[in-house]
Amino acid sequence: MTDTARDVLITGIGLVSSLGEGIAAHLDLLERGSAPQPVIESERFAPYFVHPLPPIDWSTQIPKKGDQRQMETWQKLGTYAAGLALTDAGIPTDESVRSGVDMIVAAGGGERDTAVDALVMERARQSGGSGAVMNETLANELRPTLFLAQLSNLLAGNISIVHKVTGSSRTFMGEEGAGISAVSVAAARIAAGQSDICLVGAAFAAERKDLILNYEMGGLLLRSDWRSVFARRAPADGLAIGSVGVFLVLESAEHAAARSAPAYAKLTRVAGDRGPRRGEALAARLDDLIKGAPADDGLLVLSGASGIEAPTAVERQVLANTLPQAPVRAYGSLLGHSFEAQFPAGIALAAATLARGTRLPAFDSGEESPALQPARAALVTTVGHLQAEGVCLLEPVGPAGETR
């Protein structure tokens, strides 16, 4: 963003995680002086840890049963969180207004039909791996609508259908980097006058054995003992995945003022990069990304560290060297790791924390130092579990925002 750029505000947040529903509910939990206990499912996916979804009445944001039937949990979660964000931002449901809202979704893929997959494997054993048998089984057993529930861009498609957001629709893919690029492109377009208002976010549904299989193939999952993100040490480190639906309404200051919309916070820098993960290369990129962050105790760092020790150690060292006074909070300890949703979820928490003037408790008092005062600025970091790094710097917007 250049000097002549327009200010980019966050005027709406929709957040659903294992801790509950709505950004206000999350902040309420964080304002109690000590950090909330994470909600962790340790039986159903043992030996792994999954931060599960809370009970959700989908009908409150996806009123038509017909729409709900077209989606599996991942798309419903995103569509639901998008609805929360639009409602929170006070965007009227009037189609003429919503048709002017742009959208960027960071998406993975939707759920597979695990029963059909099991049947295909069963029959493959009997038939000696016959392609003909596989084709017949898939053709007879797959539900036609499931394909649409699996397609990455159909989360955005469902948001258009359910919430009438049709200004534009773009879906970015690629784990944490997709979330970083989504926020970064949305903010850059608004700053440059290419867009006035944009719904941006992601969903990650963690309670999925088809995904757990992939992560276990990568040897990435935390197992046996749960510890906070910063307390995980190799070889007992890894990801505790968490279901998160998060959407932000980003808006130019002019557009927000014209409709008298209060804001949570202002985005002053969003940037991403990637490259080799050798310690010194990663440290150099992170150094470059966080330059410009105010190096004083008024800065709060919300780290999206994944729980994999090596990159997390590099990130913590860079933060300790560059921003030694800033308290750091690894929000993955509370929400779990949510890939595409990781970066926007950190921004959601940061924006609301600034708006309320909350002094965040340590999420693990053995690893994180206390915040001596409410933050005057926040830095959100996300170092992807294997690739991609991003930062977002936020500032409060003043009295209007504080009333939120």
Next chain:
Amino acid sequence: MSESTTDFRGRPIVAVTGLGVVSSLGEGVEANWSSLTAGRSGIHRINRFPIDNLRTTIAGTVDFIEVEPSISVSRSHAMARSAGTEAIRMAGLDASDFGGRLFLAAPPVELEWADRFALDAADGDAPADAGYDRLIELARQHPSPATYDNTRFGRISELLADELGVRGLPVTLSTACASGATAIQLGVEAIRRGECERALAIGTDGSVTAEALIRFSLLSALSTHNDMPEKASKPFSGDRDGFVMAEGAGALVLESLESAKARGATILGVIHGCGEKADDFHRTRSKPDGSPIIATIRAGLADAGLEPSDIDYINAHGTSTPENDRMEATSLEAVFGEALRSTPISSNKSMIGHTLTAAGAIEAVFSILTMRDGLMPPTINYDNPDPAIPLDTVPNAARRGEVRAVLSNSFGFGGQNVCLVLGREPRP
């Protein structure tokens, strides 16, 4: 910035300085262009995997690029690398140090069936019943980070970023069948914002598999004219019965005109404008009144500062499905009026099939070549015109003619629509 390198709104003009393409017709711009303008079809009977019990047994697969393992991710990557390398070299740049951003339209990825079968057959202590509980136990005993890498949606762009020397965090995107055009749009926007002097926009899709064919068949989207593969894709014909899945990649080097001129690059064409509008009607069908498509076309023309009368040729989305071709024609008529009848419009998909994620990028490459050579590729298999949508489809044989501006349409499942307006030369 000098006046001659900005457009009517004072934005940097975005030039195209490099092109690359792979399709079932071949590898490289010249191989593709000569076949396309000769009206040859790349559609054939599938022989890469068993086709027993499939309703559709034809496709435009790319089988001449060997990849290991033979899976969608490797194929999509190899084709993107080929097209990207060709485009960067054509632009006169170093194909290992491109130095700009990457916007990659790539297909969604999943674990492949071969991997599930191999794991199911592996030794280990695991439940006997077939299913994910067994696979997860076995994966713990036989971890394979390389297999995991092939399930990551960002994998292809990471590989390309290192191989081609792009800068920053690459964007991998999907807007279904509009993806290739969205990649170009993102590049155009980044250059207009002044974020970079050049960007590489690639669309790639190597995802023809049995399961993919079955999924599209279950939506009744595919042609079942299996007996004469090269005749199956017949956009705008009365007897069209669905699209033909295909593979390929298209790549464009986008560059600010100022930068291109400063380094003496050949200007192959320009991107005058991009328009988009999402549809909120249905997951696979367009709003019956065509309003989102109409709005997309109008937005593209407005962004370009052009009128319908300025468009000399339309590169159609033209999938050969009953629904798309009717909606595209009626929506174009709403914008162009009577002039549509005399505006040539052809569908590359009649020859290369529907390359899905790659289509918008491949068709943008062909649109630039159309203007460069003053040669409009035909719509082949146009033997039985649909009387409901009378169009000048450049039937069956390429046609010479001066083309200064092209409208290229891309409409996706999930309601994502993008139109590009491409020009032969800068129009300050």
